[in-house]
Amino acid sequence: MRSIIIFLLLSTISHSASAETIYGRTFDYKKAKPASVYFTGKTREQIELYCKNDRLGGFDLAACAHFEFEIAIDSLNKRVSIATREIEKNDKALRSEGEPEALPYFRKAQAHWEIYRDSYCYAEVYETGPASSRFIEFWDCMTRITRNRLHELAKANTDE
Template sequence: MMRAISVFMLLCLTAQTVYASTSIYGSAFDYKKAQSTSAYFTGKSPAEIALYCKGEYLGTMDISACSQFRYEGAIKTLNKKVAEIEKITRNYDREHRANGEPEALPFFEKAQANWQLYRDNYCYSEVYQVGQASLHFVYFWDCMTRMTKNRLDELTKPDTDE
């Protein structure tokens, strides 16, 4: 009887370990399928969310949502800047086309798409190196925000030397 209990306990512990290794922190993550933080912070304005996220003693889910919120703000700003650049470039391309010169916009669009692919892969790589952790998604969103802000700086201050 004691042996049967020991075997049962061993099976329970093994099953518990297997279950834990398939937690949300260990599974593949597609940020494009993530729900907007507006659903998490229902009824709150962006200013209220920003103020809340500056608070201390936030729980893990709140910290993660705040990190995603910061990314959403950064990507919104970047997308606005990219749209402005595309509009200006489109106008220049009309002149270039009229003079038989190559157009710039297709190259800018490819560069932006490749940058986005680089950012995504770099941040996935960075966060998966950490392994399973309760702040798994915080690391990911922080990386995405950091790289997005860096790209915005590249586009808004292209001639600035470091």
């Protein structure tokens, strides 16, 4: 009986300890340390080369997937900044003509898109249940959807 109680106590302690990390039951990617922390002392080029290795372990694969997301989100943030400046410029003309401005709607759309991306990727990953590839899949999802948004914003100014 005593051994069963000790086992249950230890199981409860170890279970609650793991849930307190960012990789516990629920995961808040915004609390994750930058991938550069994992790859301390490495240049972007060195990390890119390292991540092409076919024999990486789970932690390395997750860090590489996180690194790819950081590249994608950086590109998207730059594109959003360019789009914002273009819309602000166009809004000046609209304002002078008494027309509604576009920028508040663009900002709202971008905020809703971020909620969509985050929610979709959380749903996709949590649906599979606990798995060793959970965080690799999460970062891959975030990267894929972020790149799609980048593509949408880039082609918005073309006649496609």
